[in-house]
Amino acid sequence: MNSNEIYVLYGNQPVKMAKEILEAVKLADSIPKDAKIGIKPNLVVAKTPDSGATTHTELIEGVVQYLKEHGFDRIILLEGSWVGDSTQRAFKVCGYDRLTKEYGVPLFDTKHDTFVKRSYGGIDMEVCSKALEVDFLINMPVLKGHCQTSITCALKNMKGCITDREKRHFHSLGLHRPIAYLNKIRCADFVLVDGLCGDLDFEEGGNPVQMNRVIAGTDSVLIDSYAANLMGYTIDEIPYIGIAAKEGVGSCDLDNAEIIELNHDESKTTIQPTRRVKQLAGYAAPKDACSACYGNLIYALNRLEEKGCLYDLNGKIAIGQGYKGVQADGIGIGNCTLGFTHCVKGCPPKAVDIVNFLSKL
Ligand code: SF4
Numbered sequence: 001m002n003s004n005e006i007y008v009l010y011g012n013q014p015v016k017m018a019k020e021i022l023e024a025v026k027l028a029d030s031i032p033k034d035a036k037i038g039i040k041p042n043l044v045v046a047k048t049p050d051s052g053a054t055t056h057t058e059l060i061e062g063v064v065q066y067l068k069e070h071g072f073d074r075i076i077l078l079e080g081s082w083v084g085d086s087t088q089r090a091f092k093v094c095g096y097d098r099l100t101k102e103y104g105v106p107l108f109d110t111k112h113d114t115f116v117k118r119s120y121g122g123i124d125m126e127v128c129s130k131a132l133e134v135d136f137l138i139n140m141p142v143l144k145g146h147c148q149t150s151i152t153c154a155l156k157n158m159k160g161c162i163t164d165r166e167k168r169h170f171h172s173l174g175l176h177r178p179i180a181y182l183n184k185i186r187c188a189d190f191v192l193v194d195g196l197c198g199d200l201d202f203e204e205g206g207n208p209v210q211m212n213r214v215i216a217g218t219d220s221v222l223i224d225s226y227a228a229n230l231m232g233y234t235i236d237e238i239p240y241i242g243i244a245a246k247e248g249v250g251s252c253d254l255d256n257a258e259i260i261e262l263n264h265d266e267s268k269t270t271i272q273p274t275r276r277v278k279q280l281a282g283y284a285a286p287k288d289a290c291s292a293c294y295g296n297l298i299y300a301l302n303r304l305e306e307k308g309c310l311y312d313l314n315g316k317i318a319i320g321q322g323y324k325g326v327q328a329d330g331i332g333i334g335n336c337t338l339g340f341t342h343c344v345k346g347c348p349p350k351a352v353d354i355v356n357f358l359s360k361l
Pocket residue numbers: 265266288289290292293319320321333334335336337346347348349
């Protein structure tokens with residue numbers, strides 16, 4: 001695949017989705033034949049993936065199945081939970097031990113790995129040896145909010161490849177610069193984003209928003225630029241993206257990116273919304289809304305609340321296939337509401353477009 005391409009696949013069957021999107025991008029053709037492959041999930045805390053914090057086990061399983069079916073056998077998982085939690089506990093809670101047993105894929109806890117000192121831009125870093133040793137690194141972040149950097153996706157997920165001492169050091173430096181520089185030292189060769197149900201605004205989970213999608217690409221900066229827009233942020237609002245682009249890690253030029261949607265989301269929301277998500281959903285009037293569309297709206301409403309303009313909304317926002325062909329005076333989200341006087345076009349529209357449109361209204 002070309003570096004300016006981003007593939008998106010909607011659905012809610014992770015094993016099948018992982019294999020389908022990897023076939024579409026022909027990942028096996030980009031990996032050297034007897035390469036040692038590292039898969040880097042997000043196991044920041046010991047919480048199950050439905051909390052919105054961690055990478056779905058079944059998505060990893062789909063990737064492992066695909067790689068094995070294409071003759072790759074030297075596969076490892078590498079991850080280190082955040083300071084204060086145990087990777088081994090997260091591994092068990094999320095059911096990753098089953099992957100080890102069934103597929104013979106070992107987990108390397110980066111907290112206990114040896115490290116190599118590397119330097120970039122005047123920052124010395126302790127980078128775990130395994131992350132540098134693997135020939136091909138597949139990054140599998142969760143698309144979710146973050147209390148300090150607003151979003152976390154591909155670039156920030158690489159923070160699991162440094163020592164705990166280095167994680168503390170990163171925080172003392174304000175995160176953005178070191179995150180970008182770490183990716184200059186070791187960036188993923190391929191990114192498969194778990195966008196099934198990431199958290200609204202907190203990396204630790206608790207308010208999952210069903211988004212029902214996976215996103216694939218080779219440029220971590222471009223993936224994060226796209227992810228920022230999906231969650232209602234402009235690229236400028238996430239400083240580490242711009243820094244990484246400036247340092248040559250990748251491109252944040254979404255205008256010249258090719259977004260290839262392999263299907264359309266038609267699945268309905270199945271996750272029980274938390275109180276916080278329900279509160280935001282109170283501004284919407286859904287009728288048969290696809291979960292990807294609805295998830296984007298929830299992220300957009302969260303952003304509008306942060307900006308202090310949510311309470312100015314007059315009337316409820318229409319969203320969903322039940323509004324197809326309806327002519328009405330009001331606000332609608334997505335092409336299904338083209339008959340509304342104010343409509344954010346797209347199928348589904350990105351959260352950043354919803355935020356811009358509603359802010360102007
Ligand atoms: S615009 Fe309609 S069909 Fe398209 S994602 Fe939204 S609800 Fe679904």
